Amino acid sequence: KIIFDNDLELALTLSGLSIGLWYMFDRSLVGFIVGFILSFAGTVLSDVYGAYGPLSAYSSLSEMGFMYYMRLGCIFFSGSITFGHIGRQLSHVSESWLVSISGRLTL
Numbered sequence: 001k002i003i004f005d006n007d008l009e010l011a012l013t014l015s016g017l018s019i020g021l022w023y024m025f026d027r028s029l030v031g032f033i034v035g036f037i038l039s040f041a042g043t044v045l046s047d048v049y050g051a052y053g054p055l056s057a058y059s060s061l062s063e064m065g066f067m068y069y070m071r072l073g074c075i076f077f078s079g080s081i082t083f084g085h086i087g088r089q090l091s092h093v094s095e096s097w098l099v100s101i102s103g104r105l106t107l
Contacts, residue, residue: 007067014074021078025085035080042076043069 004010022032047069 011067011070011074014071018074018077018081022081026081031081031084034084035077038080039073039076043073046072 004013022035026032026035
């Protein structure tokens with residue numbers, strides 16, 4: 001178990017891990033920009049439609065609200081990089097493998 005002294009250390013660690021995940025799996029400027037845009041859009045949409053919406057206690061830019069948005073943005077960024085990498089790996093699956101495995105799968 002990792003214990004953080006405050007929320008800022010947690011947020012900075014998550015940010016570093018998110019960028020490290022991007023560097024490990026993607027390393028492209030387009031991937032970084034798409035991940036940033038999706039994380040921003042996901043954070044805004046979850047604020048508008050989520051449980052912590054504009055009428056919640058965390059809607060102001062207090063320290064608690066800022067840390068919440070920063071953690072949420074890191075989660076969306078990491079998710080977009082991970083799903084992008086999985087999608088690229090699945091696009092390289094050969095057709096012969098798909099045909100051979102479809103014969104073994106029955107519904």
